[in-house]
Amino acid sequence: ETGVTQSPTHLIKTRGQQVTLRCSSQSGHNTVSWYQQALGQGPQFIFQYYREEENGRGNFPPRFSGLQFPNYSSELNVNALELDDSALYLCASSGADTQYFGPGTRLTVL
């Protein structure tokens, strides 16, 4: 167990809807990163938050947005869902260089 929690575990949405995924980081970790993992692929970096500020972003469109709260928990918001957004969404927390992943949220877009 890494101490990183995510909710919900599974989610089914329809195309065009909006979704919010949540992550609680490991105690003492002030950095949270979000990744998208499509079936059969490695995780792809979406963005990272450090002390409530975005601190790096991957090649994802603006409809992917996020927040980090004073307790270092984080949200990932996706607007105007597309079928290709179906994936496992992973949150990782880090205090130094190493990232520890939560269990993930499986999002299915129909």
Next chain:
Amino acid sequence: QKEVEQNSGPLSVPEGAIASLNCTYSDRGSQSFFWYRQYSGKSPELIMSIYSNGDKEDGRFTAQLNKASQYVSLLIRDSQPSDSATYLCAVNHSPGSARQLTFGSGTQLTVLP
């Protein structure tokens, strides 16, 4: 485009054998390197991190790094059926505080009893 390539597999080894997993990366400025294990339906679990050229051993696992060749490998000695999983190589391209990991697509390992 910063890339991380892994031998696609699948890789099958008999129980007790050595499994060798390989990874190359494109960015010479890469700072740190990680191996994660991912069981089917689960999230990635950190196995090893390596930062300097050479070997790093942890139990049955040995990570090897050669920055000149831009090559990272993971050796699993005395492979067990419980080692059957997908192994992901990850590289941190970003110096400083932005710890963005770029992952390979993973190598699926099956250890046959």
